[in-house]
Amino acid sequence: MPELMHRKLERSATGFMLAIIAAASVGGIVEIAPLFTIDDTVETVSDMRLYTPLELAGRDIYVREGCYACHSQMIRTLRDEVERYGPYSLAVESQYDHPMLWGSKRTGPDLARIGGKYSDFWHVAHLNNPRDVVPESNMPSYRWLGTTPLKLADLPLALRAQRAVGVPYTDEMIENAARDAYGQAVPDSEQSSGVTERYGEATQVSAFDGVTTNVTEMDALVAYLQVLGQLTRAAYENTAAPEQMPDPDN
């Protein structure tokens, strides 16, 4: 009998296609739609901050260079991962990540909590030539980042697009995006104070690549790496964290 029904179905292209759409839709609807409606899918925390324009620019460079192909940003709820990398990742930590960069392969180590673990100087040396600091590494070198100026003019557009997809950047943040990026990479400049005013005292203002005369892509990428795992303390407070959050000032 079912076979006869199918023989009928096979005679109609329209009917067959509607059946395909129906059969193929169920799984996605059941698994995806509730992620937007069930409140505890993403934890609510009070101290979650936004990426600064410089960090967002660094994130875009991380995406552009395909860093996610070899580095995950998702510490799983497994003992060895928590002991190797730090507290397991919470959904809230990537709440504002468009797109998420959880990754799928660790040719290199996980980076979800890399922020504050190494100095800016180490990151710059490592990105310039990984084998200078880790002789066994097979990571590409990214020398050109330090000589390529960051496109500051695009940053207000970037923040505006981020707001359009749901990240709560204010008008003031969007207007000052280019100034704030400059100020974060050039400490003691007149633009520096604005960054901490708008993004919080915890924001790191630093000459990330060691040069304060201009803002390069190296500044942006290192700023981003240094904020990974530092946007909220939630992972250390709500879980049995085996360690303290790395402090960038030490």
Added chain:
Amino acid sequence: MGQFTTGERDFAAIILIVLAIIGIAMAAAGRADVLGIHGAMVLLYSLALLFVLFSGAFGTPPSPARLTRYYDDPIKVGVGLTLFWAIFGMFVGVWAAAQLAWPSLNFDTSWASFGRIRPAHTSGVIFGFGGNALITTSFHVVQRTSRARLADQLSPWIVLFGFNLFCLIAISGYFLGVTQSKEYAEAEWYADIWLVIVWVTYFVLYVRTLARRKEPHIYVANWYYMAFILVVAILHIVNNLAVPLSFAHAKSYTVWAGVQDSMVQWWYGHNAVAFFLTAGFLAMLYYYLPKRAERPIFSYRLSILSFWGITFFYMWAGSHHLHYTALPHWVQNLGMTFSVMLLVPSWASAGNALLTLNGAWHKVRDDATLRFIMMAAFFYGLSTFEGSFLAIRPVNALSHYTDWTVGHVHAGALGWVAMITFGSLYTLVPAIWKRERMYSAVLVEVHFWLALVGTLIYVFAMWNSGIIQGLMWRTYSPDDTLVYSFVDTLLAMYPYYIARAFGGLLFLIGAIVAAYNIWMTVRSPAAAMLALDEDLPVGERPAGGATPTPAE
């Protein structure tokens, strides 16, 4: 394109001129951005096609008799494009593999660094090689199983050249650093929009051709091509919803964030495997296997069971990419459960294929083409078993983030997808060009062994490296501390990375051999004995025709 009427030629010219104008607009608006480079590429691409269109357009007008025959010209061009992308994509794959063993092979340039060429490899083989193979074979299969000519002259070319423009923009973009970072959906917003236009054209063409069918029933292969076309459209649109910085910028941000983005991405990612790399290739299996073995499909009921099982179950399975992550547990459980259940329809397909060969095993021994198809069905069974196994949460704890995943993917990609494609091409090429057989059976044999040995070296290397690294990451000393630093585990990988690059190289050489063999077949004289009227869409067919139909 000699078969265009004046009206069709003019319409094609209008489309290409509009495309050229879009290219100019992109180049002008995006002159300060990489978008401008892509604008220039769109312009050049449409001008090149315009040149081809008009250089062959002033010959004799096409005779009405062409409409009584199958439309095979787009298939011939599609075979060439499939082989081009196969060699390109596999070459970049070998290169990327070699970079992991010898990192200086990027020559200290940005465009050739691993993170940029890796998506060029994956898109090159999945969309370039796989996509062109799917489009090309679908044009062949839908005509033969429907005994109807493609619905019109122009849209097959729009689909073929439009899709290849997408591939070109996407892959050149990765070298330039234009990427959304979503795996297997890295192309930016403008390429994504273009693909939607191409895909709708493809869908309409396919449905219109089916509507002209002379057979009352739609053959199994077409079920899979329909599922491929429809579901890939849904996946592509939902996963790629994004807001660009402006119309003058290549960069965009996806509308999805964090945990929801992860689920959308792997719902897409896993079903790109299901509906791009499985459904469409099962369609090839269901046509070219019975054709080549000259035996009907073993069981019609198994065909129904596996088709609906795959269409329904696969869409639930994506969350097994996110075990132990911040994705809620209930979604992980659903993904794991359905992944395990998927084994039933998957093995129903693989078993159906292998049982079809009962009574034809002597042909498998003698005919390397049929052996390609048989081996593909075997690897399909193997990698779907492995897939269900790796989706089990505690197994995934070990395998995830390691090379085991890479090995699993390549057991599927090399052993299943590429082998069924080459088996299909070796069946299709002599049929389309009306040759008695391939230029060299020996070269098909050589290709088979290169492909098989290459796949085995690759997969065994990655199984070893993946399991070793997974175990090293979780090795504890007696005093309860982790034994190996990350770098220790990386050092253990180098021998396997070299072996993997070698296995991939063998597979690439096999693809080059195939391209040479197919080129020589096309150049050889047509067989006089193959009368044209044996391969016609309308009219009485000779008794005992070998067109496979569902086993009655």
